[in-house]
Amino acid sequence: MRAGEEQRASRAGIALLLAAIALLAFQLRSPLVALAPVAAEAQRDWAVSPAGFGLLTTVPLLCFGLATPIAPWLARRIGLEGAIEVCIGGIVVATVLRSIDGFGVAIAAVILLGLAITIGNVLVPTVIRRDVPARGRGVATSVYSVAINVGTVITSLVTVPLAGLFGWRVAVAAWSVAGIVTAIVWLVVLQRSRRAAPLLPPPAPGTLARFRPDGLAVLLAVAFASQSSSYYGITTWLPTLLADERGYSATVAGTASSVFQLAGIAGAVFVPLLRLRFRPRTVIGLIGVLWVSLPVVLLVAPEHFVIGSVLGGIAQGGGFTSIFTIIAEVGGDARRTTALSAFVQSCGYLVAAVAPPAVGAVHQAAGNWIAPMLVVLGSTLCFLVFGVLAATLASRRAPA
Numbered sequence: 001m002r003a004g005e006e007q008r009a010s011r012a013g014i015a016l017l018l019a020a021i022a023l024l025a026f027q028l029r030s031p032l033v034a035l036a037p038v039a040a041e042a043q044r045d046w047a048v049s050p051a052g053f054g055l056l057t058t059v060p061l062l063c064f065g066l067a068t069p070i071a072p073w074l075a076r077r078i079g080l081e082g083a084i085e086v087c088i089g090g091i092v093v094a095t096v097l098r099s100i101d102g103f104g105v106a107i108a109a110v111i112l113l114g115l116a117i118t119i120g121n122v123l124v125p126t127v128i129r130r131d132v133p134a135r136g137r138g139v140a141t142s143v144y145s146v147a148i149n150v151g152t153v154i155t156s157l158v159t160v161p162l163a164g165l166f167g168w169r170v171a172v173a174a175w176s177v178a179g180i181v182t183a184i185v186w187l188v189v190l191q192r193s194r195r196a197a198p199l200l201p202p203p204a205p206g207t208l209a210r211f212r213p214d215g216l217a218v219l220l221a222v223a224f225a226s227q228s229s230s231y232y233g234i235t236t237w238l239p240t241l242l243a244d245e246r247g248y249s250a251t252v253a254g255t256a257s258s259v260f261q262l263a264g265i266a267g268a269v270f271v272p273l274l275r276l277r278f279r280p281r282t283v284i285g286l287i288g289v290l291w292v293s294l295p296v297v298l299l300v301a302p303e304h305f306v307i308g309s310v311l312g313g314i315a316q317g318g319g320f321t322s323i324f325t326i327i328a329e330v331g332g333d334a335r336r337t338t339a340l341s342a343f344v345q346s347c348g349y350l351v352a353a354v355a356p357p358a359v360g361a362v363h364q365a366a367g368n369w370i371a372p373m374l375v376v377l378g379s380t381l382c383f384l385v386f387g388v389l390a391a392t393l394a395s396r397r398a399p400a
Contacts, residue, residue: 013192017131018143020189021124023182025147027088028120030155031095031113032060034175037159038168045168046103056098056110058353061232063114064121065350068342071122075338080123080130081190087123088186090116092179099173122342128328129337137328138272138321145268145321152261213343216330216397219390220323220340221347226383227319228352230291233376234260234312236356238298238305241369245302256309263313270314271321281391284322288384291315295377299370319383326394355379 035042035056043053074083094113098106124144132140155175162171213221238256242248267287274283294312297304327344331337363372 014132014136016185016192017127017189018140020182020185021127021140021144022147023178023185024084024088024120024124025144026151026154027091027179027182028117028124028151029148030151030175030178031091032057032117033152033155034095034159034172035098037156038163038171041163041168042172046106048103052103056106059107059110060114060117061349061353063111064118065346065348065353067115067118068122068346070115071119072335072338072342074119075123075126076335079190080127080334081186083119083123084127084186085183085190087116087119088179088183090119092176092183095176095179096173099169118345121345122338125324125327125331125341126334126338129331130334132328134329138275138325141321141325141328142268142272144324145317146265148320149261149264149268149317153258153265156258156261213340216390216393217340217343219386219393220326220344223319223383223387223390224323224344224348225351226379226386227291227316227323228348229355230376230379230383231316231320232352233355233359233372233379234294234316237359237363237372238309241298241373242302242305245369246305256305259306259309260313260316263310264317264320267314267317267319268321269317271318271325275325279391280322280326280395281388284319284387284391285384287315287318287322288380288387291319291380291383292377295373295380299373299377315380319387322387322391326390330394330397 039053046053071083074086078086090112094109094116098109098113125141128137128140128144159171159175162174165171166174235257238260242256267290271283271287274286290311294308294315297308297311323344324341327337327341331340359372359375362375363369366372
């Protein structure tokens with residue numbers, strides 16, 4: 001009887017953890033996209049140029065790359081769940097601050113937002129590695145990735161109606177309510193974990209050696225940089241490309257972006273299912289082929305952009321899930337998983353921050369969309385090659 005009760009308690013704990021991870025994942029992207037649907041109103045109220053307004057997106061992305069060392073440092077001092085509470089609190093405060101004053105306060109708010117989200121980005125794979133059984137880590141990572149995509153879609157759809165009712169400032173700040181709910185759930189997780197064991201105990205003297213990336217870490221970093229560059233390059237410029245090349249209206253062109261984001265949910269769901277039947281390198285190879293198909297379709301047959309958006313969307317969701325599943329599987333202990341996650345994301349997001357302006361600059365220089373899509377094609381090919389190499393090397397390491 002006691003064994004049965006312990007098993008039920010363990011299952012309840014895993015279910016609670018998955019719910020907490022899903023809620024956190026929602027928070028890690030929805031505040032970033034909440035401003036986009038009401039950009040015109042916000043830009044007019046702040047009296048800021050389009051280039052200045054673009055800083056509100058660029059600054060958090062730079063934080064993702066530059067501020068990753070904060071997450072391991074914070075986790076060592078207050079534990080993983082404590083660090084995640086700081087992350088959620090920062091997101092809630094920044095989401096409200098961004099809406100209540102002028103553009104200068106908004107810039108300060110998005111810096112705080114970027115720092116807070118960076119902590120969550122880095123630490124979620126560590127929580128999965130530490131608390132989820134080995135056979136369930138792919139599913140947990142899939143839940144994380146699906147929640148990110150669902151949060152992005154829901155936020156994009158709901159913000160405009162909220163703005164129509166209450167104004168854009170209230171509509172953007174309203175997403176802080178979801179952060180408060182997330183914080184409450186993580187407080188419950190924190191209390192359970194404190195009763196069980198310390199989360200990330202202080203290291204013994206002399207064990208804080210600097211993280212030295214090995215070959216697998218470098219391969220994962222290059223693969224994630226390629227994944228992120230492709231994602232942000234497409235997300236930023238796909239509507240403009242379709243409007244220029246096909247003469248589509250903003251509504252039709254925006255639909256392609258929505259399809260691209262929605263298909264990411266399918267990609268995140270399919271990865272753990274495919275990994276039950278195929279080797280990780282086969283799965284990531286298939287994802288890479290789907291990624292490559294999107295710029296190829298846009299180059300050769302842009303009239304079939306919906307097909308390309310679906311294939312590329314599946315790839316972006318599947319690629320994210322695959323890389324972070326590998327990190328959770330091969331990271332080692334919680335401390336090394338955190339360091340590996342921080343290294344991979346720091347490299348990836350720094351490169352990704354350059355991708356949208358680089359694609360735009362190539363378009364301006366070339367005067368067409370062929371050259372920019374060739375750049376994206378090169379990025380997706382890099383993901384295919386380095387992703388397969390990373391998955392092959394990772395499979396040689398016995399899971400722990």
